[in-house]
Amino acid sequence: MNTNAPIQSAIDYIEMHLSEPLELAQIADKAYMSVPNLYRAFYALTGHPIKEYIRKRRLSQSAWLLRHSDKAVVDIAFECGFDSYQTFAKMFKKVVGMTPGAYRKSVVHYSFEAMSLPERVCYLEEGELSARYPDVKVIRLLPMQVAVYRHRSGEREGLEEEAVRTVFELLDRLGAAAERLRFYGTNTQLPSADRPYGYDILIPLAGPESDSAFQSEAFRITTFPGGLYAVGKCPETTGADIVAAWDRLLCQWLPRSAFELGAHPYIEQYFTYRGAVTRMNLHLPVQRQMEPETLDTIFVKPVTVVVCRAYGPSAQNDADDRLTTWLIQEGLTGNPELKLFMSYSYSVKPGDEFWYELSVSLPDNRAAACSTTDSGTSLGEWGGGLYACATSGAYGLMTGVLDKIHRWLYENEIYAADASRQWFAEYVPGEGTDLERSTSVKCYVPVIQTACRNKGGM
Structure with a gap:
């Protein structure tokens, strides 16, 4: 059953009724399918859950009115289908990153255009990964000499944060702290009943001069072998954001790609400023698929x-x-x-x-x-x-x-x-x-x- 046309009918119906209350049962009727099938078909063919798509279209309409009209913010909220100003303001700030009033005065541009499904599906077939995941790149990390600090703990929760905090304290005592520092981290399982969880911090070394800065029992000098990695960005560094970014790489990007999970370690790359982590890159170990999935x-x-x-x-x-x-x-x-x-x-x-x-x-x-x-x-x-x-x-x-x-x-x-x-x-x-x-x-x-x-x- 080819479902492109019914889902496009649903998209067109949404577009004509954005300013009105939208019931999923009504949209499903227009697509000639049940509500559960509408959920699945809409998500599979557009890449967006249907409720999220409606919210983003309404926010896009409101952003245009904020920038190109002098209507009151509360009037724009109701005109674009939100049931209250509070709901609109909360959702606008969550998605756009600022309040509606601040957006009106800013140079930031937010847009989420209505989809034309035949064009979208054709594009996904030809370039799905680059379209859905423009930030994900497959790179080969070359072997590099690193100073390794291994953090050990009896608790899995908070292991990475504790390891990063400890390594900054060590660097400060050794006089090796830098205003801007980049390093890697990777989990390791330890043969210990008391402290079975380990997290290695890998600090790349520039040469013999930097080796001397890590003359401490806490560090060992070794060579990281590198490997093929899919790299995704993680601009927010809370635990929930990092988990979501890993899920995006592993659960969504990888199955759609021509790669499979490699045998080398997962790596997290930290970008820091004055002892604080500002952003991260996640490195997913991959290798070319030996056989296509059936x-x-x-x-x-x-x-x-x-x-x-x-x-x-x-x-x-x-x-x-x-x-x-x-x-x-x-x-x-x-x-x-x-x-x-x-x-x-x-x-x-x-x-x-x-x-x-x-x-x-x-x-x-x-x-x-x-x-x-x-x-x-x-x-x-x-x-x-x-x-x-x-x-x-x-x-x-x-x-x-x-x-x-x-x-x-x-x-x-x-x-x-x-x-x-x-x-x-x-x-x-x-x-x-x-x-x-x-x-x-x-x-x-x-x-x-x-x-x-x-x-x-x-």
Whole structure:
């Protein structure tokens, strides 16, 4: 089913009614699809959740009126479809970076134009990565001599911030502090029960003169081997912003690229001024894909699972905590028979409406005996029907892989997404101790067949 035209109809309807209250059910009617399918199709074909798209279009209209009219700010807010001045002012400052009044006097220009989907889809096919991620570059870091400080801790939380703070104190005592300093950081797992978490700070050395500044037991001089990296910018340095920037590289950019995760370390590059971190670059280790990822349609047998679902901005951590607690309670931790599954509200950004769930299959001899009462868990079932399936590395929320599957569905004439069933992902552990790199993930999106399939297959 080709969905470009229906989604363009939805975009056109939004454009004609920006100043009015917009209900998703009305927009879905114009696109001749259900609201869940509208969520998925709109996000897959435009790259924007539909609610975010509407907000940005309204803000763009208001920015134009602020700059080119003398209307009162409160009148502009209502004219552009906001239900109150307070909502408008808060959203404008969050997205544009300043208040509406300040924007009117500034030279800053904010614009988010209405999309023409046929042009957009053609452009994405030809240059999706550079269009969606203009700041991401693939570079090769050359080997370099570095002074390494290894920070050890018994706690994972706050490890990086503590390491950076400590290294500045050491540099100050050694007389090696500089007004502007750039260095790298990378996590390392340590063979210690008390302090298993490590973070290495790597300070590039300019030559023998700089080597002498690090003559201390706290530092060791070594050569960093370098490697191929996808580099993304992180202008804000709070913990949440850094996590979001890593997710953007790993979950969104990487699955769309011609690369896969490399075996060399993740690196964070710090830019500092007078002992404070001002911005960061994130270096994702990559290598060229050996084989292209495949997409198939398969029939999946149903499997009974215990489900832990949580809601809101902390849904991922909450679901993980509940499942861990339940596994300990039932004595199932480390059971090799268990299979781990994941699902979440694809196309909804983390917030109050976001949900996330983890689930595990049950060993046949334990299914009847396991308790799901008063533990934040419930019994459920995965599979049972036809699915589009793609296998890739474990890339966080798997957003990029899901985008690929949905775009494929919206552009073919044989299969369509089945909104009556839920998508899910299955984690398949690999060999070795580095599970993050060896684990593969199978993403299953439920489909229905809408036309006869040729003998040649997909």
